Amino acid sequence: MSQWKQIQQLEMRLLEHVDYLYDDNFPMDIRQGLASWIESQDWDTAVNDESMAGVLLTNLLSQLEKLRSQEQNFLQRHNMKIIQQQLQLKYTANPAVMARVIATCLKEEQRILSSACMQEQGPLEKSLHNSVAFERQKNMDNRVTIIRGSVQLMDQAVKYIEDMQDDFDFRYKTLQSRESSDRNSDMMKQEVTRLQEMLNRLDFKRKEVLSKMDVLLKEIDDLMTSQLNPELQDWKRRQQIAAIGGPLLTGLEQLQSWFTLTAQSLFQTKRQLDKLGELIVKVTYESDPIPLQKPQLEEKVKYLIYHLIKSSFVVEKQPCMPTHPQKPLIIKTGVQFTTKVRLLVKLPEVDYQLKVKTTFDKDLPPGRVSRQFFILTNNTKVMDIEDYSNGCLSVEFRHLQLKEKKYINGTKGNEGLLSVTEELHSLSFEACFTVQGLTIDLETCSLPLVVISNVSQLPGGWASVMWYNLLTDDPRNLGFFGNPPRANWSQLSEVLSWQFSTFAGRGLNKEQLSMLGEKLLGQHVSCGDFQISWSRFSKENIPGKPFSFWMWLDSILELIKKHLLPVWNENYIMGFVSKEMERALLKDREPGTFLLRFSESHLGGITFTWVEHSDSGEVKFNSVEPYTKNRLSALPFADIIRDYKVISDGVVPENPLKFLYPDIPKDEAFGRLYNSQPSKVHPYIPSTLIPISELRSNASTTPTMCRSPEPPMTPGEFDMLNEQLCFDIDTMSSPYSE
Template sequence: MAMWIQAQQLQGEALHQMQALYGQHFPIEVRHYLAQWIESQLWDSVELDNPAEEAKAKRLLDNLVAELQRKAQLQGGEDGFLLKIKLGHYASQLKSTYDRCPLELVRCIKHILHSEQRLVQEATNASCGTGGQAMDTLSQRHQQINQAFEELRLATQETENELRKLQHSQEYFIIQYQENLRIQAQLSSLSSLPPAERTQRETTLQSKRATVEAWLTREASTLQKYRLDLSEQHQKTLGLLRKQQTLILDEELIQWKRRQQLAGNGGPHEGGLDVLQSWCEKLADLIWQNRQQIRRCEHLTQQLPLPGPMEELLSKLNSDITDIISALVTSTFIIEKQPPQVLKTQTKFAATVRLLVGGKLNVHMNPPQVKAIIVSEQQAKALLKNESTHSESSGEILNNNCVMEYHQATGTLSAHFRNMSLKRIKRSDRRGAESVTEEKFTVLFESQFSVGGNELVFHVKTLSLPVVVIVHGSQDNNATATVLWDNAFAEPGRVPFIVPDKVLWPQLCEALDMKYKAEMHSGRGLSEDNLVFLAQKAFTSSSNNPEDYHNMTISWAQFNRESLPGRNFTFWQWFDGVVELMKKHLKPHWNDGAILGFVNKQQAQDMLMSKPNGTFLLRFSDSEIGGITIAWRLVWNLLPYTTKDFSIRSLADRISDLNHLLFLYPDRPKDEVFAKYYTPPLSKAVDGYVKPQIKQVVPECADVIKQLMFPLLTCLYCCLIRSDAMLDADGDFDLEDTMDVARHVEELLRRPMANQWKTPTPLWTAARSGSLANPPLIGGEQVQ
């Protein structure tokens, strides 16, 4: 209800826009009396393009109607009688309107709430600016656009007034011209009169004709000036329209498309399409008004031809304004919901296209059909260069035709492709080392419609973001790399689908951080230390200084074509494996700050050396894609856990199983961090059966302790029995030798000494390699 209270305080144009949101499709009285209930419902949880959500929408409709009826019954007394009838009527009206299409009600209310929120936010920003605080850039830009629209409205109204004056003047001129013709006819008929009478009448008529002709001459000059002045005013208005259209289409719409592209990498896509549509509709309305005025000027000129350049001027104006409206219509045919950028054959997918000026130009009166086809990169280049008028396909999409529908509640004209499927794809010859997952396609949407009673016919096309076609899930990882690189580094207005081969490391860091945050659904992204770790991995470097990487560039080949040194996977494949593991199994632990992750083996050992026994940390495996390991001083690294392991037993439960783990680095008790994720104890026996419990252990853990401690004890013993070797000539301890022993003991603590045994145990050999086998699970399930 808080938003409705703020919305009622809007003034001027904002108040007018808010009121325009309501009508018979959703009365403003319903919004007012059910404000609190409406704002408390989860409208955004309903996916409008999913038919399966219709049941959820139907429940919301029924609840809305029931709430209205309840509100009506509460009205009493003389004053409440009319309101009771009105609210009951609205309940019946909404039930009748949306019962067969409840998703439309949800669409309507979502549009209203989002629009109100935008108007309130803009008004808040503006009021802060008047109070002496600087408005943010967005508000300033919106204010600039709205001011320009007001100028255009006034200019259009002025030319309309001047056109009416011209029309009235011309109509009076034609009347006087007809009067002159009548006088001339009377003069011609005087020959039949007697000479005396003829002379008298002739003198009078000639005097009258001279007066009329003089007036006509002056008025013709005045009319010509009116026409030229009006033509100049239209030229100025067209200049303002071009400027405003450039600002909206070449800046605002392009920025919206860029945000949409970055949303493919996990960036925030703030919407704003409804604002853009309102601007485009205002443009369309003003352009159409000016075009109609110019057409009326042409008609007046044809009705009364006068010497001068008016025909050429009006022809030029008509051509210019037709170009302006053509650019507006073709540019506002956009993809509201992009098809998936990694597109698997034989898999259903969806997309939505929208014409931002469709409602204003009444295109919905004869709903156009939209067709979708898939084209290659080369075909897309040819289309944009107008080298190809015929749209050839590089594959076959099923269910690729859809009629645009007009949604009265939101005023949008759109086509929802809900069940498309790519049946087959035709690939081109690949270049060099390029793989199939580097080949880019795009979905082309095209349509044709007319406006103004077939006065103007438009053939519109729009291309989706690049898509990579795969035939198997194993290709998804590499295809995602191609998409991420393209989304992050594509330049506006590029030739399809050129991207730089090299980018600065900080640019890639920004893209990786955006992707990671999106998958974690958290504000906790990659820290500077995490990014340094990734830089070390990407560049095979040992530097811990972030500044060392700021001016370094990374190529596409380094990113996802060449394997990392000593590995059989690329940098991206390793990073994506981490993201997938975290997203599926470890997201809560990352968001809790329990996983350091981006730490190598040596760093982990250095960090743990100064901590008490039982301190452990979690780090991502360097040697395995999508693996995470536990490091602690007793056993430096367990064999990494993967998705397969966590599908059997969770990380929290595995940590709970290991009693040697006491503190999460640096000093957090493990139960304090992980207890809320432990699996509850098993219930009692059911029907006489006891359910077995799965638990992991570190094999021969006691032997490990003995083997680790034995060299140390031996060394200390040797020091005691051979203490004379550490005495100087005066019988005192030799400090230097003593320090050598201390350093030796410290080294023994750091590194297990396998050479102390003539026949090392298999467990000791595993420990020497720095990775103890993944603890098996016991008690009811076969382990690997």
Template sequence: MAQWTQISQMLHRLPDDTIINLYPPSTFPIEIRHFLAEWIESQRWDIFVPENVEQTSLAQDRLDQTISMLQLVAQQNNVVDRMKLMQISKNMDMFQQEPLQFAVMVRDMLTKEMVLLNTPAQMPNPPQFQQYPNRESLFPNTPDVDHLVLKVIEVQDIRQKMHQLQEELNWERQNYEGLQGSIPQNGLDQTQSEIQKLQNHIQQLEYNVKTMAKKRFQLLKECVDCLDQCQTRLISRLKEWRWEQHKATIGHPFDESLNLLQTRCEQLLGVNGKLRQELMLMGKPMPELQERLGKLLQVLIQSSLVVDRQPPQVIKTQSKFSTTVRYLLGEKVAPGKPVVLKAQIINELQARNLASVSGDNVGELINNTAILEHNTSSKSTCATFRNMSIKKIKRADRKGSESVTEEKFALLFSTEITITGCDTPYRIQMISLPLVVIVHGSQDHNALATIIWDCAFSEPDRVPFMVSERVPWRMMYSTLNSKFTSEVSTLHNLDSYNQHFLAQKIFDKPDFNDDFSNIMVTWAQFNKEVLPGRPFTFWQWFEGVMELTKRHLREYWSAGLIFGFIGKQHLHLILKDRPNGTFLLRFSDSEIGGITIAYVDASENGGQKIQNIQPFTKRDLEIRSLGDRIRDINHITYLYPEFPKHDVFRKFFTEPQALHTGGYIPVSLQTKVGTEASSDIPLPESPHSVGGFTTSSEAMDLDIDKILESLNQ
């Protein structure tokens, strides 16, 4: 709760109106922020978008968790705080109809806090938040840019004062010459006195002009130095934005807005133009400063091209895809000839030497040009490639066992652009994130593995597209957790038990109970070598689980009802002393994309045994939901450790629908396990009954076609 610690220390300096606006008493009282600080900051709120109604269920889970946490904290405090928190938790029921509104409100609150923390300490009375809907408009200038702008204004002011002094000096010199011409030969003391005063004044003016000229030159140099520093920071921030965009592939939070960076680019371009004007008005050449400003201008113009919406990082040939390139100095583009961006596909070798990339592609791109167009409402200038496709690809010679799904390409976007106020057109270009080109859908999983590894373990400013072949397990696990929670759209992370089992699986060390954190995991272990006794790799298996959870189990997982990744040894350890009927849900480790129910059952000798029901796959859960299957199975009664299944799974049960049979005998679908299935109808022994584990079998009551189909197998 580092953020709350910092915010709470500065609350006493904020106006009451700002605090009330930040923590509205009627919707999000400050007590919630205080008592739930650590929990709030440990969750991901940045993923919520008001328009995304698909997030409603996830937002509902978050709202329910917040209310439950408040009630729990209330019981742990004194009677005053307890009553206050209980009332707040009750008031939060107002969001039950609009849970997404609550999640977005918390997201915005955390963003506003970050804005406050980044506000210069000397700024009195920060503006009210309701006047500024986002961070960019709240603080459009960083202190360094403000300082630079003030310096430029000072240079302009000195120039104007010098001009006035020079005019006065010219006038006084004219007066001086006139007085000298009017002096009689015998001279007059009064005239001589006036000439002397005028001469002194002229000398003072000349001294002032020289002094101001020196100051003007010094300020100009300081302005160029400051501009260099500001631009260096800006370009560094642009690189950070691209890096964050790269990491977003594996689920890292990413603020995709470019508005603030665009404002910075425009400000620095304006400052550069003003400084170049001031140099031209100096009256004498300043080659060093002029050259520096020219280089800064070139770098800024060339660095302002950004791939705003990346192309898919796995692209199948002959398939349409889109991408958007944005130019942050779009409003400064010289009017006239349209600016056309061209895209070409390049390989890894070409990406390492962009300066030498020719017009020839290593693949043929269809619809590879787009016009840079300005949107007045969003104030953005973008070129959108809407129907691009890769017709064919030329692959490099592969080394050893390298497959086509390990070869990385990129799209290179380029154009020639002229900026208003600049005589010379500039050649600008930018490459996309790495991508893998496939020719068949069966290659998709392995191609995605290449992208995941690249996004997770590459270094900033690397040589394209180099990435380590081995990383510590702690980094691998962090990536798996981040990708899993992001893909599933959940706040429920993988726990330490899941982490340990995943490590045991990828390293094939089921009996290893020490810390795996620093053991190195290789690319081959991740997605080249098949798991022992299995026909698939670790990544193929993990992705299958992730996809199943995303499609059918997200709510169960988010509610903490699925134990997830657990080995059989650990499974027996935690269930061995539990009553018969105790069960837990775990992901199958023997097939891709399956979830199984492990439960305690009575053995033949009066003891206990652990049974594992045949895994339910995507197809099974499309036929009947997990909740209904759990309700069907009488063998299981308590979710580990001791939650009655009808209490925790009730909201997942499907209510019986009114039957409109039209004269037919109604049928129903029900899950039967082991002997249950064979006791209703005489079915042959299931081919899946192996290893002592019971299996699941679908039976439809009074469905003759189903019976005949089973008998004919």
């Protein structure tokens, strides 16, 4: 079943999240009409390959044109034509942006499908999708709209004062032009009285406008302090969660709208104050409120503009190597990485030559880390307008590269305090912003980075990135791993499930997480608030094993991603189950019932165990030696299940695997995953790789499971070796034990 069909079967709560993914950047009409084609393309690769992205854009437009030509409904054809034109206009200059948008939507669909397998959302995801947050945003929309309306009304009030003042000025100058002999007449006295009344009204209106401006600026100040800044911090927190596999990061366009509308209100108020300053040049008087109150209001406006724009300078895309797009915040020396900053305030007065400079470890305290780095490539670029993001200013650094500094006599200082993957670094961005006579120094920084020198350090680095972004929202806590806090299992289990939905397409269900929890916590797994230390998760070896819990789990993720994806996504791998639980599940099942689980003794291994019943009623369990990436490179796992054979004391080989637990016929479960047999090409007879194990029995031992040859053998190879009595296979005295 296609991913889009699965999406359409979700409950309404999850469908609302899907609806939130699609907008003008990627209309749902396209997702619906071209579902199969879209899911068959490699959008992830295209994100970092402009030429491939260009081809995909051309093909997408072609597919859309074909779909439009087949549409019978006139209105639908018209809408498709508009969409086609908009996409062409928006993405022709930068097709990789389109690839990123579509890839992100597809990944988020996978995550939503994964969450549907869970009986309930985890605590982190609940905190990101709750009614309080939506109500808060609606309230924010209302307040910003009310403020904009108040500022517009203030324009009318200032214009009214200007008209009133012009009328007063005209009458006053007309009175002054009269002959001095006429000034004592009754008519003149009446005119003077009228002018005094006009001046009183003018004074009242000036005081009224200034008072309303003061109230308005206090309202904007409160909006920024109590709502806008918290919304920005909430977005930054969601960015952290998205970085470690959580829900899709959304809301930046909404933030930009709030920031821009608030800035426009402030700049419009500043112009109104400037206008009032012009008015007192023509008419002023004793106790005139404008020269008394205007300086204070101007300072308040400048203060608010300064802090609004300063906080609007954000890292839109955290540093990431294109070679590992799903593991941001890990940088390998000598490998290019990308990052992007954005100014959320969109104003026509902006100096478009706004230069941004990036610096590595700018404010790192001396002695904090044992290694120091510098940016090898150009570290300064000019911000530009992005048409596809509603005209905001942004700049993307696509070719940054780090190099480690050399040390005299080879000493690094403080070496050994933290491991390489526990050292945190930071990338800073600086710019000088000038607008309407105001000069603002902008600065922001990335989330903490882990710098590695070898890909073997990548799993450890990713563990650090996950732990940090799970447990703190402080972007500058570079000493975090000097004393790392503990994590609750309820939090950590949710993040671990995200790793599987991100890297393997399907997250973990409640039962699988419970099995994982037992491995990590033992009997404490039932306590969702049980605390797990950083060392126990990533540094200490599992008792009796030469590797840590995280190294074991990460190796399984790699195995799924590279060799088991189809089987995993069909939900056929039980995965995390102990041998004891495995036997309890299988003992009452039909002979030949088997289940698939990950090896507990091998890094990145999968095994299967099947049940047999002897004539005496004895239950026997047989487990095959785990298949690792080396063995699975030779033969797809579904074909291993199909062709697996067991030789028992010279009896013709047979496949003992009959039913996938609990009772699914093997071919019914795996049939569509089998590779088709190669066609016969004269004069050769096609051969098939067959995984084989040997079971032998004798007077002193029970029938046992034996290791299958590595790599699997063709039938011809097996017969030849068997005839020569050189079949190289171990005979074990007991079933394979992990």
